[in-house]
Amino acid sequence: MYHYYYPPPFYPITPNVSPAGAHVPLPPSPYLGPVPLHAAPPGYDPYAYGVPPYAYPYYAHNALPAAPPPHQYPAHASQLHGLLHYSKVPRLRFDVAKPYEHVTMLNGSQIPPGNQVQPAVLAPTTKMRLVSPGFPWVIDIDTERPTEDDRFQAGSPITVEILLQKLHATLRSRMTSSEWLLCDKTKRTALSAAFKARCGASGKEYENGLCWVDFLTQTHFYGLTKDDKVVSETLVGRKDEIYETWVVIFGPPRR
Known part of the structure; x- marks a missing residue:
């Protein structure tokens, strides 16, 4: 008497997904299709993106803090x-x-x-x-x-x-005589005091006379x-x- 072996039928395995998570939308995936070799879209920088910028979905985000106004x-x-x-x-x-x-x-x-x-x-x-x-x-x-x-x-x-x-x-x-004459009496007194304080014991400074620095x-x-x-x-x-x-x-x- 012959016994025939019948393999069990193949059924695809379905993941057990709870009803609460079955309808959660996934974020859109970037388009990774072929990129046309003709003109690239405006602003495209091949060194800044892995894929063309238009392939990424748009997400609102906060920009970096703006630079202070130039007048500061x-x-x-x-x-x-x-x-x-x-x-x-x-x-x-x-x-x-x-x-x-x-x-x-x-x-x-x-x-x-x-x-x-x-x-x-x-x-x-x-x-x-x-x-x-x-x-x-x-x-x-x-x-x-x-x-x-x-x-x-x-x-x-x-x-x-x-x-x-x-x-x-x-x-x-050195101040000229005409510049000295343009000064009033109060200014001349102040200039003389500044000159004596600057010269001190230096004979060379005395020889140079009044200078602009004394103003x-x-x-x-x-x-x-x-x-x-x-x-x-x-x-x-x-x-x-x-x-x-x-x-x-x-x-x-x-x-």
């Missing part, structure tokens, strides 16, 4: 070299009443040589004009017309060192800034626009 950043702050930018705590120990050799960083260390030869402003220039509420004169720096005492080449951009040296040399210039009630360099009011009051009647004008701020010594 003074434009002149980023144009000046850091050593020259005005601050209530100056970066340099620079007393224009003393010889230039005494100029150091605020902590007493020497100014790095690499910083001294860097341009004074972001866009290198050969012409700068300095004014200050502390003195009535205008200091023009023009490297295209160097004097005999200048050590830089004609036409070289104004560097940090050039600006500091020209500021110091100009303020140490200053405070002689420590705090930096450069922009001040339209000071500029307009100092440059009355001047129409020269080729110079970039900055205001020099002086203050008391810092410990």
Whole structure:
């Protein structure tokens, strides 16, 4: 007697899905079909996406915080070299009443040589004009017309060192008799007192006589800034626009 073996019928296995989760929609999958080789859609960057951007579904998301408004950043702050930018705590120990050799960083260390030869402003220039509420004169720096005492080449951009040296040399210039006559009695008394205090026991300083620096009630360099009011009051009647004008701020010594 023969026994025939009949294999059990094949039935596909159906996963047991609960009624609560059977109708949960799945997120749409990105389209991974072939990408046409002709013109790519606008804004498509092949290095920024794994698949074309139009293949991804759109999801609303929060953007990164916006940058602060431009007016919160003074434009002149980023144009000046850091050593020259005005601050209530100056970066340099620079007393224009003393010889230039005494100029150091605020902590007493020497100014790095690499910083001294860097341009004074972001866009290198050969012409700068300095004014200050502390003195009535205008200091023009023009490297295209160097004097005999200048050590830089004609036409070289104004560097940090050039600006500091020209500021110091100009303020140490001797006053002329005509400038002295323009001062009233009160100003002459103040100038004489400042001159005696600056000279001290130095015979050489006495020989040089009154200088522009004696006009200053405070002689420590705090930096450069922009001040339209000071500029307009100092440059009355001047129409020269080729110079970039900055205001020099002086203050008391810092410990």
